[in-house]
Amino acid sequence: MKNTRSVKIFVGLLIAGALVFGLNQPVHAGGKKEAAGSGSTLTVGATPVPHAELLNLVKEDLAAKGITLKVVEFTDYVTPNTALIAGDLDANFFQHIPYLASNAEWNAALISAFGVHIEPFGIYSNSIKDIADLKEGATIAIPNDPSNGGRALLLLQSKGIITLKADAGITATIQDITANPKNLKFRELEAAQLPRSLADVDAAAINGNYALEAGLNPAKDALIIEGADSPYVNIVVVKKGNENDSRIQALSQALRSAKIKDYITKTWTDGSVVAIF
Incomplete structure (x- = not known):
């Protein structure tokens, strides 16, 4: 009886221990939800600059909350989404919503958890200092490709310069203008030609990279520039259903902190990266 009783107690302890161990194990990429705390790991895929750079800055902040942040760098724009869907990542940070929406599989499986910054698109002019000074019949040059052309028109609409059809969306064209x-x-031109067009038009909508190449400072020289309401905000993306994961919430707090905002402001003084929080 004594031996039998000892065996039962021993077996009971093993079962109890197994249950406790199982309850405390984190659920990793592709699973449900992993609570923040000792032993939690968060694996995030990112392109190097500025995304991975910003992530590496918050490793210590997350470690203080018991979360180990692992940053996996990618040099293409496809693999981070396929890896996230496959469960190899918990999140990724490299894209904006229009890009995510451009692929049906990605759009069905993934969702934006929060936005961090934009690499902004602006309206520039050599002849006026304020967008309100545009004269009757003025000419504005915009990109001739659907994505960037629509981006320019949406930016103008955001400041009340024009009005577009309600369903025009990110691929809006000049045919979608309902009020002008x-x-x-x-004037629709190749995006690379837009800086040179400033001598011939009243204003031009120019992508951030082309503006910088032309010696323009987006933060200082743009008459209007994309802000927090831009659909082109760079976002942290997760699988649908995981946006409220406590690790993702902790990452949001870290990436949208005064520390990161100050870093962005001081590092990209030319306005090529702008915090939206």
Whole structure:
């Protein structure tokens, strides 16, 4: 009886220990939810600059909350989404919503958890200092490709310069303009030609990289520039259902902190990266 009783106690302890161990194990990429705390790991895929750079800055902040942040760098824009869907990552940080929405499989499986920054698109001019000074019949040059052309028109709409059809979306064209109070004219050009067009038009909508190459400072020289309401905000993406994961919430707090905002402001003084929080 004594031996039998000892065996039962020993077996009971093993079962109890196994249950406790199982309850405390984190659920990793592709699973449900992993609570923040000792032993938690968060694996995030990112392109090097500025995304991985910003992530590496918050490793200590997350470690203080018991979360080990692992940053996996990618040099392409496809693999981070396929790896996230496959469960090899908990999140990724490299894209904006229009890009995510461009692929049906990605759009069905993934969701934006929060936004961090934009690499902004702006309206520039050599002849006026304020967008309100556009004259009747002024000419604005915009990119001639659907994605960037729509981006330019949406930016103008955000400041009340024009109005677009309600369903125009990110691929809006000049045919979607429903209100144009100043009877503005639009000249569609290759994106790379837009900085040179400033000598011939009243204003031009220019991508951030081309503006910088032309010696323009987006933060200082743009008449209007994309802000927090831009659909082109760079976002942290997770599998649908994981956006409220406590590790993701902790990452949001870290990446959207005063520390990161100050770093962005001081590092990219030319306005090529702008915090949206």
